[in-house]
Amino acid sequence: MYTQLEIESHLDGKLQIAYLNDEKTFNSLNKTLLSELRTFVHNGSRDEKVRCLAISGRGKAFCSGQNLKDAMSFNDSDEDRIIQRIVIDYYNPLVKEIANAKKPVISLVNGAAVGAGAMLALICDISLATESSYFSQAFVNIGLIPDTGGTYWLPKLLGRQQANYLAFTGKKISAVEAKNLGLIADVFEDENFMENAMAVLTQISNLPTKAIALTKKAFNESYENSLSEQLDIEGILQQEAAESEDFMEGVSAFLEKRKPNYKGK
DSSP states (O other): SSSSEEEEEGGGGTTEEEOOOOGGOOOOOOOHHHHHHHHHHHHHHHHHOOOOOOOETTTEEEEEEEEHHOOOOOGGGSSSOHHHHHHHEEEEEEEHHEEEEEEEEEEEEEEETTHHHHHHHSSSSEEEETTTOEEEOOOGHHHHHHHTTTTHHHHHHHHHHHHHHHHHHEEEEHHHHHHHHHHEEEEGGGHHHHHHHHHHHHHTSSOOOHHHHHHHHHHHTTTTTTTHHHHHHHHHHHHHHHHHHHHHHHHHHHHHSOOOOOOOO
16 A cells, blocks of 8 residues: 555554655655655544554654655656645645644654655644754755745744744754754654653553544634634534543543543544
């Protein structure tokens, strides 16, 4: 099914990890890989057994960004607006798939995350990184603007000044600096990265999945809503959460003073 992703299944299928697997190009992005990532998120979001999705890279890099040879191969076509076509046909669908996924999507940044590779990490719901990792909005280095949701998320995550600074200069920032700026959630030492990351993934995989999905939906809508509109959304989504099996299990476990056993339903 996948030719450029290596999929690992953990926790009896509740956790699915997709590894970008082209070490020779430092896991650069091409049409096939972008399509496979979208399929991975799409299928995992709709699979009732899956409770958490993760994306990481094999080798020394997380993702080096767009494979330029692949992008320029579009020039063999007679169509105009080649770069726009790549963004619309391959990048935008993946960004929307991750944003709308009903399961948490977590990036495990194991090395360099550059250009679209940096944004692939940052558009995930939670980003965890090794201490040696770094991020760079390197689009400007080849005369491009941030895509893969960059112009939407960077100002919201960083504010105007820092977003401009990183986008205008392509400055490399360490994982620790990225965490301090609020770009990523956490940083772990390289030698015990997967151990710590798996602890986070395991915890999330065993939590009430529907409540997490509804929280994600509410957060996404908050960027466009007034306070009054957002409060209305909270009421609607809270009722939906309260009708879930996990809510009943959570209440029962609390009253019975035991650990809840959530099913993600």
